[in-house]
Amino acid sequence: MSVRVALIGTGIMGMDHARLFAEDLPNVELHTICDVDEGRAKEVADMFGAKTVLTNPESAATSSEIDAVVIASPDPFHAPLTKSAILAGKHVLCEKPLSPSSAECIEVMELETKIGKQMTQIGFMRRFDPSYAEMKSLLLQGKIGQALMMHNYHRNVSVPSNDFTPDMSISNSAPHEYDIARFMLDEEITAISVFQPQTQQAVKPVFMVLESESGVLVNVEINNVAAYGYDVRAELVGEKGSLFLQPTNVLTEQHTDLQATKGYAADWRPRFAESYRLQNKAWINSILTGHPSDIASNAWDGYCATRVAETGVQALKTGSRQIVELIDKPALYR
Ligand SMILES: NC(=O)c1ccc[n+]([C@@H]2O[C@H](COP(=O)([O-])OP(=O)(O)OC[C@H]3O[C@@H](n4cnc5c(N)ncnc54)[C@H](O)[C@@H]3O)[C@@H](O)[C@H]2O)c1
Numbered sequence: 001m002s003v004r005v006a007l008i009g010t011g012i013m014g015m016d017h018a019r020l021f022a023e024d025l026p027n028v029e030l031h032t033i034c035d036v037d038e039g040r041a042k043e044v045a046d047m048f049g050a051k052t053v054l055t056n057p058e059s060a061a062t063s064s065e066i067d068a069v070v071i072a073s074p075d076p077f078h079a080p081l082t083k084s085a086i087l088a089g090k091h092v093l094c095e096k097p098l099s100p101s102s103a104e105c106i107e108v109m110e111l112e113t114k115i116g117k118q119m120t121q122i123g124f125m126r127r128f129d130p131s132y133a134e135m136k137s138l139l140l141q142g143k144i145g146q147a148l149m150m151h152n153y154h155r156n157v158s159v160p161s162n163d164f165t166p167d168m169s170i171s172n173s174a175p176h177e178y179d180i181a182r183f184m185l186d187e188e189i190t191a192i193s194v195f196q197p198q199t200q201q202a203v204k205p206v207f208m209v210l211e212s213e214s215g216v217l218v219n220v221e222i223n224n225v226a227a228y229g230y231d232v233r234a235e236l237v238g239e240k241g242s243l244f245l246q247p248t249n250v251l252t253e254q255h256t257d258l259q260a261t262k263g264y265a266a267d268w269r270p271r272f273a274e275s276y277r278l279q280n281k282a283w284i285n286s287i288l289t290g291h292p293s294d295i296a297s298n299a300w301d302g303y304c305a306t307r308v309a310e311t312g313v314q315a316l317k318t319g320s321r322q323i324v325e326l327i328d329k330p331a332l333y334r
Contacts, residue, residue, distance in 0.1 A: 003091075003287050006032035006066040008057045008081060009073035010044040012160075013095055013123075016269055017070050020280050022048035028284050034060035035073075057081055062088035068287055071095055075172060079104035086111050086119045093283045095123040097175045098302030102310055105303035106327065112299055113332050121283050122297040124179040124305070128278035135236055135243045136184055144238030147185055150218040152177045153233040155226035157266055159203050169206045169222045170194065170312040175305040177220045178210070179297055182304060184236065187213040189308045191323050194316040201225050208312060229264020230271060247271055300333035 005028055007018055014035070021030040032052040035041035045053045054060045057077065061069050061084045068091040071081050079099035085092045086108070098105050098120070112118055126132050139147060154177055164172070178189060191211040196204045205223035212218065234245040249270045254261045265271055282293040292298060297305075308324055315322040 001288065002027055002029045003068050003284050004029050004031040004066045006034060006052075006054075006060045006063060006069045007044075007050075008034045008060050008069060008071050008077075009095075010035040010037075010040050011072065012267070012269075014070075014072035015044060016276060017072055017093075017280065018044050018048045018050075020277055021070075022050075024277055025281055025284060027288060031066050032060050032063060058084055061085040061090065066090065068092070068283075075100050079108055082108055082120055083111055086115070090119070091283075091287045092120045093123065093280070094120055094302070096179070096297075096302070097172065097306050097309065098122050098299060099306060100171055100309075102303055102306045105299065105306050108299045109303060109330050109332070113330050116332070118292045118298050118332060120299045120302070121279075121286065121293065122179075122299070122302040122305075123279065124176060124183075124297040124301065125272055125275040125279040126176055126180045127183050127275075127295050127297065128282065129248065129272060129275040131245045131248050132180060132184070132234070135234070135245060138243055139184065139236060139238070143241060144236065144243055145240035147216050147236055147238050149237040150181055150184065150216065151233075151235045151237070152181070152218065152220045153223075153231065154221065155223045155229070155231040156268075157227060157229060159224045164203060164224070166203055167313050167316075169203065169224055170208075170316065171306075171309040173222050173224060174206070174208065174220060174312065175309055177208075177218075177222070178305045178308040179301060180234070181210060181212070181218045181220075182301070183297075185212050185214075185216055185218075187216075188304060188326060189218075189324050191321055192308060192312045192315050193321040194312050196316070206316070208315075210308070230267050231264060232268075232271060248274060298333060300329060303327075 033045040033050045034054040071094045193209045195207045208220040210218040236243045311322045311324045
């Protein structure tokens, strides 16, 4: 059996999803391509052999010809399209964040609770990254004892688009960090403080300190104007040792011209290529088996990341540590 997929949004991420479904994954038919830019949608449909081209995202999300939908349009469209798709009985892989607004994330959870089924997976693909997976496995084996601190660095060459606002470092880039910290530590983030260095740059880096339920301290640097390359690092420090993430895409170190050099990619795709593949494979498997993936982020995880982001924006505005207030976890996600 093949899962018929509609893809909404054919930008950088949408193209990557299209390529994965068309070329790298079994049991899936890339059926419909939708973008408000018709020319772009046609181009991607031709490239990957999709049957149908649409410019109306609502029609794509609810089409009777598809089983599932990938939402890779800009952030504000994620939750409304997710809700329409769920109402039409479609499975959803929604790019992160589920919504910039936690109220909208709650609406998605209410809808899933009403139908009694999780239908949404969120694109927090780092959970599938082999290096983060090994870090988690070693932590669970007790190799470093109890976790105490986690250091995270998330650097982009430049801001992804001209519409990128300073708050989006906290609400668009950093949710990957909130999610992976929650996943690694298996507990919620309870407080956040946000700082910025003095600089004339239009999008200043942010430096955050997150606190977890059991008191683990997690610092996060988001630097979207790092200039030198796409660079994600993490170190988990425990009572008996530390685990330092190795990038999975750097395969060789060059030794030439009296220098040793390692390359950086210009964006996130090479670094997390295997994570995206495993994430999408897990999503297709969850549809075929009827069981959500144990690893993947669900709507509750999407809500928690958005709540941390909203609270982080407040922390930056007020210049003070803020408590992250969450609703009770709905039974469907326990
Ligand atoms: N998981 C990750 O690692 C990761 C990385 C980058 C971006 N993202 C997320 O993916 C989403 C898309 O990011 P991107 O970098 O591909 O953006 P992009 O700007 O490259 O592409 C967005 C595409 O959506 C189309 N679009 C705009 N409004 C639309 C609408 N209402 N309906 C349908 N299509 C519409 C645009 O024409 C464009 O083709 C964002 O929400 C972003 O947060 C996730």
